[in-house]
Amino acid sequence: MSMQEISGYKSIALDIAQRIVSGEFPVQSKLSGRSLLAGQYHVSPETIRKAMGLLKDENIVFVSQGKEIIVISDQKAYEYITRNNYLKSAYSLKQDLQQLLLEKKKLDGKFEKLLTGIIEASDRMKNLKPYHPEEITIHEESHVVGKTIGALQFWQNTGATIIALRRGADITISPGPHVILREHDVLVAVGDEKMYQRTEQFINKNSENHL
Known part of the structure; x- marks a missing residue:
């Protein structure tokens, strides 16, 4: 032998x-x-x-x-x-290698899923960054007093989306187009970086100037 x-x-x-x-x-x-x-x-x-x-x-x-x-x-x-x-x-080394490769494949899958989640979350945050909520108070001489959100064509005129309306101690989330605006209402809105300026100018033009 x-x-x-x-x-x-x-x-x-x-x-x-x-x-x-x-x-x-x-x-x-x-x-x-x-x-x-x-x-x-x-x-x-x-x-x-x-x-x-x-x-x-x-x-x-x-x-x-x-x-x-x-x-x-x-x-x-x-x-x-x-x-x-x-x-x-x-x-035995080959068996160990196969086991490690299998574990690596599973980890790669988890890593890819996690990375995709991070990228998607980052993109969402990036997209939301310019849209931080702003508060605009309606003055008593504003032309919007007594009018509905829908009649004012609010988004078309300002590019802002109203996400809440604060009236005294009451808060209405996502007020609909039929809500009538009153003096001293506070609108919580989101939009691009120029949204606040446009919305403030649109809302607080007085009734005479708007006519």
Whole structure:
């Protein structure tokens, strides 16, 4: 038997022991058949048989006459890999890499979703920035006194959107077009950076100047 063959099945035995210790193959679980294990490790079933022989000798697995392989001790597996100064094989490293790639994919998805949320929130804040609410008080000589919001074509004349109307201690949220404005009403409105100036000029032109 060549040194390469010995190294091959011993490495596989150590790797399977490591998988037992990690919980991938729990105690009392049945390992895949030799052909399947051979496919995983890309070796012959004979090499797997020799690897199982090593684990059987260490009382890590039990091999029945029907060739069924059952894990019987994770403690023995731990002692075995410790005694042999086990370094993970290419197979275990590949498994770890696949697991990390899977976790990375999930994290990338979460990161992308979070980033999209941040961008959307930033855009909303950016769009709202020029539209901070302003309060405009209606003077008693204003031409808007006694008229409805709709009749005044408020948005068309000012570019402002009325979000609330304060009348004394009462507040009306989003007053409708049929609300009649009175002197000393306070309009809470939003619009662009010139909204306040336009709205103030429109509202507080007196009745005579407006005629």
